[in-house]
Amino acid sequence: MKKILIIGATSELAENFITSYEKAYELYFTARNCPKQTNNKWILVDFNNFNDTCFDNLPELDGMVYFAGITSHTPVKLTKKRHYDEVFNANFYGAFISVATLLKKNKIKSNASLVFLSSVASKYPYYGGALYTSSKMALEGFVKTLALELASKKIKVNAVSPTFVKGEMADSVANFTTASTIKEFDKKHPFGNINKNDVSELIHFLLSNKNNSITGQILQVGNFNTGLNN
Amino acid sequence: MEDIAAFVKKIENEFDELEKGTLTPQTNYREIENWSSMHALIIIALIDSEFDVLLNGDDLKETQTIQDLFNLVQSKTNNG
DSSP states (O other), X not given: OOEEEEESTTSHHHXXXXXXXXXXXXXXXXESSOOSSOOTTEEEOOTTSOOTTTTTTOOOEEEEEEOOOOOOOOOGGGOOHHHHHHHHIIIIIHHHHHHHHHHHTTOEEEEEEEEEEOOGGGTSOOTTOHHHHHHHHHXXXXXXXXXXXXXXXXXXXXXXXXXXXTTHHHHHHHTTOOHHHHHHHHHTOTXXXXXXXXXXXXXXXXXXXXXXXXXXXXXXXXXXXXXXXX | OOOHXXXXXXXXXXXXXXXXXXXXXXXXXXXXXXOOHHHHHHHHHHHHHHHOOOXXXXXXXXXXXXXXXXXXXXXXXXXX
């Protein structure tokens, strides 16, 4: 059974993935806050205060999925360093330092698959989202470079880039939107908006042995602004 | 915390299209000309940035006037 590390395991998309596929993998989890049920497969990791021994007890991994991330709703003019630190630590630095640490400690097997959650916001920015958008763009640049560096070990590195998935993160957006703007947003999806399973299934494919050739890609989930919807 | 006059000025300063001196503590901020969800986002971000108080949409729903907002922020800074 493949051993997969789930980083940011308490995020909504992570919870959906775990519920759907917990029997298909041997899963290990990290989160900033401990969930109610903990066992030795859970590691407490806070990227605002990272400790590079936190992965020492993990076995060698067949894969990793990076779900950690937070949104931002602050116009540039009102942004402070603390906003920058909070968003970039979760969305970018955490991914970077986790991979660097795991590689250095030989915790990633050859042929492994690494998947990172990005967002369509990296292509389609929104008001107040400068930190979110730019941290996801940074993450995508990281993914493409890492794919190059790990190609010789046949390690696949990809990002999955969903549109706003109905759930908590999208609800935080709804605080600032009205029913009519949400309707407009839905209209940008010719097949309708996506659900969380769509994201989980793509991640499952990327982790599987069926993925022999996809690496260094940013895969958009959700038919947002495809040009089909005119 | 600062007084209400300074608070009104800060909000006025964030809305580029607003003529100075238009707002008072009694202004119902949702009746500001061309009010939109973007203005709500700016008010929330301004209060977070200036006072380190993070309001959510439900908090905003409880307020009508700028004085209400000021009182809400004051109560949250005093408690925190």
